Amino acid sequence: MIRLVESFFVKSAVEPADYPASAYPEFAFAGKSNVGKSTLINLLTNRKGLAKTSSHPGKTRLLNFFLTRYKEEPSELQGFIQLTDLPGYGFAEASLSEQEKWRKMIAKYLEQRTQLRAIVVLVDIRHPADKKDLLMLEMLRLRNIRHCIVATKSDKIPKTKIAKTAQVLAKDLGVDKIPVFPVSALNNTGFEPLLSWIHEISLQP
Numbered sequence: 693m694i695r696l697v698e699s700f701f702v703k704s705a706v707e708p709a710d711y712p713a714s715a716y717p718e719f720a721f722a723g724k725s726n727v728g729k730s731t732l733i734n735l736l737t738n739r740k741g742l743a744k745t746s747s748h749p750g751k752t753r754l755l756n757f758f759l760t761r762y763k764e765e766p767s768e769l770q771g772f773i774q775l776t777d778l779p780g781y782g783f784a785e786a787s788l789s790e791q792e793k794w795r796k797m798i799a800k801y802l803e804q805r806t807q808l809r810a811i812v813v814l815v816d817i818r819h820p821a822d823k824k825d826l827l828m829l830e831m832l833r834l835r836n837i838r839h840c841i842v843a844t845k846s847d848k849i850p851k852t853k854i855a856k857t858a859q860v861l862a863k864d865l866g867v868d869k870i871p872v873f874p875v876s877a878l879n880n881t882g883f884e885p886l887l888s889w890i891h892e893i894s895l896q897p
C-alpha cells in the first residue's frame with residue numbers, strides 16, 4: 693500500500709513545450725466532464741481543493757499537473773509520482789471548436805508525454821458505456837498506453853449491486869482484461885486497489 697503524503701499543484705499547460713520537465717512516473721485522469729476526475733485527485737492526495745471541482749460540467753479546461761510524494765506502508769520507503777488532471781470530454785455545452793481543441797490537447801499529451809505510465813479512465817457507474825469513452829479506450833489501445841477503469845459515484849447505487857454493475861460496465865466497454873475499480877468519493881471507498889495499481893506500475897521500468 694502507498695499513501696500520498698504531500699502533493700503540490702505544479703502548473704497548467706496546453707502545449708507540450710509548457711509541460712513541467714520533471715520526469716517522475718506520471719498518471720493521468722481522463723473521462724467525461726463531471727465524472728469526478730478532480731474529486732478523485734483530491735481524495736487520493738488527501739487534499740480537498742487541490743484540484744478544482746464543480747457540480748457543473750466543464751470545470752477543468754487545461755492540463756493540470758500535480759507532483760506528489762508517497763510513502764510505502766509499512767516500509768516507509770518514499771518516492772514521487774506525478775498526476776495529471778485532464779479536461780473532461782463530452783461537455784454538452786462546449787462548442788465544436790472547443791471540443792476539437794480538447795481532442796488535440798489530449799492527443800498531443802498522449803503522444804508526447806514520455807513519462808506517462810498509465811491513464812486512469814473514469815466512468816460514472818450509473819451510466820451505460822458511452823461512445824466518447826469507447827473512443828478514448830480505442831485511442832489508448834492503439835497507442836499501447838496502459839490503462840484502468842475507475843467507476844465513480846458508487847454511492848449512487850445499492851452496495852449489493854456495485855460489483856455486478858462494474859462487471860457489466862467493463863464488458864460493455866470491451867475491457868475485460870484490465871482492472872475496473874469502483875470508488876465513492878462520498879463514502880471514501882475503493883481507493884486502495886487503485887493506489888496499489890498505480891504504485892506497482894510506477895515501480896516498473
Ligand SMILES: Nc1nc2c(ncn2[C@@H]2O[C@H](COP(=O)(O)OP(=O)(O)OP(=O)(O)O)[C@@H](O)[C@H]2O)c(=O)[nH]1
Binds near residue numbers: 750877
Ligand atoms: N455522490 C458522489 N459525487 C461525486 C463523486 N465524485 C465526484 N462527485 C461530484 O461530481 C461533481 C463533479 O466532480 P469533478 O471532480 O469536478 O468532475 P470532473 O470530472 O473533474 O469534471 P470536469 O472538470 O468538468 O471534467 C462534483 O459535484 C463532485 O462532488 C462520488 O464518488 N460520489
Ligand SMILES: [Mg+2]
Binds near residue numbers: 744751777
Ligand atoms: Mg475537473
